[in-house]
Amino acid sequence: xxxxxxxxxxxxxxxxxxxxxxxxxxxxxxxxxxxxxxxxxxxxxxxxxxxxxxxxxxxxxxxxxxxxxxxxxxxxxxxxxxxxxxxxxxxxxxxxxxxxxxxxxxxxxxxxxxxxxxxxxxxxxxxxxxxxxxxxxxxxxxxxxxxxxxxxxxxxxxxxxxxxxxxxxxxxxxxxxxxxxxxxxxxxxxxxxxxxxxxxxxxxxxxxxxxxxxxxxxxxxxxxxxxxxxxxxxxxxxxxxxxxxxxxxxxxxxxxxxxxxxxxxxxxxxxxxxxxxxxxxxxxxxxxxxxxxxxxxxxxxxxxxxxxx
Amino acid sequence: xxxxxxxxxxxxxxxxxxxxxxxxxxxxxxxxxxxxxxxxxxxxxxxxxxxxxxxxxxxxxxxxxxxxxxxxxxxxxxxxxxxxxxxxxxxxxxxxxxxxxxxxxxxxxxxxxxxxxxxxxxxxxxxxxxxxxxxxxxxxxxxxxxxxxxxxxxxxxxxxxxxxxxxxxxxxxxxxxxxxxxxxxxxxxxxxxxxxxxxxxxxxxxxxxxxxxxxxxxxxxxxxxxxxxx
Numbered sequence: 001x002x003x004x005x006x007x008x009x010x011x012x013x014x015x016x017x018x019x020x021x022x023x024x025x026x027x028x029x030x031x032x033x034x035x036x037x038x039x040x041x042x043x044x045x046x047x048x049x050x051x052x053x054x055x056x057x058x059x060x061x062x063x064x065x066x067x068x069x070x071x072x073x074x075x076x077x078x079x080x081x082x083x084x085x086x087x088x089x090x091x092x093x094x095x096x097x098x099x100x101x102x103x104x105x106x107x108x109x110x111x112x113x114x115x116x117x118x119x120x121x122x123x124x125x126x127x128x129x130x131x132x133x134x135x136x137x138x139x140x141x142x143x144x145x146x147x148x149x150x151x152x153x154x155x156x157x158x159x160x161x162x163x164x165x166x167x168x169x170x171x172x173x174x175x176x177x178x179x180x181x182x183x184x185x186x187x188x189x190x191x192x193x194x195x196x197x198x199x200x201x202x203x204x205x206x207x208x209x210x211x212x213x214x215x216x217x218x219x220x221x222x223x224x225x226x227x228x229x230x231x232x233x234x235x236x237x238x239x240x241x242x243x244x245x246x247x248x249x250x251x252x253x254x255x256x257x258x259x260x261x262x263x264x265x266x267x268x269x270x271x272x273x274x275x276x277x278x279x280x281x282x283x284x285x286x287x288x289x290x291x292x293x294x295x296x297x298x299x300x301x302x303x304x305x306x307x308x309x
Numbered sequence: 310x311x312x313x314x315x316x317x318x319x320x321x322x323x324x325x326x327x328x329x330x331x332x333x334x335x336x337x338x339x340x341x342x343x344x345x346x347x348x349x350x351x352x353x354x355x356x357x358x359x360x361x362x363x364x365x366x367x368x369x370x371x372x373x374x375x376x377x378x379x380x381x382x383x384x385x386x387x388x389x390x391x392x393x394x395x396x397x398x399x400x401x402x403x404x405x406x407x408x409x410x411x412x413x414x415x416x417x418x419x420x421x422x423x424x425x426x427x428x429x430x431x432x433x434x435x436x437x438x439x440x441x442x443x444x445x446x447x448x449x450x451x452x453x454x455x456x457x458x459x460x461x462x463x464x465x466x467x468x469x470x471x472x473x474x475x476x477x478x479x480x481x482x483x484x485x486x487x488x489x490x491x492x493x494x495x496x497x498x499x500x501x502x503x504x505x506x507x508x509x510x511x512x513x514x515x516x517x518x519x520x521x522x523x524x525x526x527x528x529x530x531x532x533x534x535x536x537x538x539x
Contacts, residue, residue, distance in 0.1 A: 021356065026449050
């Protein structure tokens with residue numbers, strides 16, 4: 001029982017909701033960059049919402065199934081086909097032994113999630129199936145899939161078919177306003193620089209990956225050169241290195257950093273970052289922590305309303 | 310409290326404590342004591358904490374994070390915090406091969422520091438280092454205590470790949486690359502020892518306050534140990 005990769009795609013890796021609890025050993029959370037889409041995909045195949053999925057980046061794979069099973073694709077909008085017949089995302093798809101699912105053109109977004117109604121027949125590392133691409137552990141041999149790799153599966157079931165509720169079928173643009181709370185060194189930037197950070201807008205660069213999103217735009221400098229001591233950072237921390245161009249830490253990012261922290265992207269907006277790709281635009285809006293918590297609660301309640309029942 | 314501190318609501322899922330005072334083992338012992346007291350009676354939604362040189366980050370499940378309640382409980386915990394004993398760390402010996410076949414920059418560093426290679430090895434391996442924190446890469450140890458005579462600038466052109474186990478000097482720091490990665494430090498040796506064992510709990514071989522000693526080994530011994538570990 002397995003999924004075979006006829007073509008692997010640009011970066012297809014196994015991810016779940018990650019491995020919290022190991023940051024003090026320098027080990028990041030890992031896990032899906034768009035955890036909302038991952039959970040919806042798992043719901044469509046009637047799996048626990050934190051189950052492992054394939055995270056598919058920009059250029060998708062061609063996959064052959066060696067067993068009947070149920071699958072579902074959410075997240076970035078791809079054109080999909082099974083044995084050359086077009087199929088839709090956001091629904092349970094029953095696939096038969098020997099059939100091939102092909103990811104075609106990427107319409108919008110950056111990362112799709114393919115859930116399957118089975119367990120990976122692989123060891124969990126630190127309680128998670130997520131792949132750490134930097135240290136090469138977890139997932140499938142710690143790496144992104146390559147052509148002709150085989151993901152072994154166990155405990156296959158065939159669930160009922162479902163569709164993603166309209167309210168949760170997100171389409172992704174190329175221009176986002178991302179909300180943040182003031183970072184620890186926010187006040188070391190002048191008012192003019194703070195405003196420039198919020199008003200000028202940034203472009204995502206092609207140097208971005210699962211560790212960090214590198215941005216290009218107005219150069220930002222602190223009013224004085226800070227002598228920073230290495231300190232803990234988390235996904236969403238926006239640091240300003242000496243070249244003045246922001247870097248946002250993502251799920252695979254370093255656990256500590258030494259550059260001024262201008263802001264922290266709110267947890268409710270982190271999943272959107274996972275759908276941005278090179279040349280997409282991003283602008284920043286500052287809010288306070290209480291509002292950030294309210295926004296996360298509202299977003300989670302929407303998910304719960306449909307998925308947790 | 311032996312060190313003054315400030316608490317910040319750092320984000321919608323974390324509280325940051327910053328401590329006054331120069332980086333020192335005493336400060337580290339205090340930070341770890343605070344960490345221990347927080348872990349003994351964790352606030353609602355607590356997930357994990359990350360101690361660093363002069364700060365401590367406390368991370369929460371964002372949906373359960375109650376900033377005001379967490380702040381007041383952490384303040385209470387801090388009042389009960391005790392500095393950890395000076396003897397609470399372990400001493401860990403790390404075998405290092407300083408042979409130029411795995412120590413590409415050792416001749417350069419010896420020249421820069423006006424030492425012979427033998428003197429450099431002696432200086433680097435006679436010191437007892439203190440682990441201050443882990444971060445940067447999985448299993449990377451931030452060590453204190455590099456002999457001033459060995460301070461040496463980073464390479465002008467960082468290498469795109471440094472092998473796992475490489476021992477380097479960067480400025481006033483020394484350390485070991487736990488996994489293959491890009492890096493700009495001067496490479497003066499390599500250890501056959503695994504710095505990160507993902508199947509063990511905890512996965513790292515050392516913790517803050519542990520002492521590290523580098524024990525020189527020959528190239529033949531290095532090869533033998535590498536083979537034995539495969």
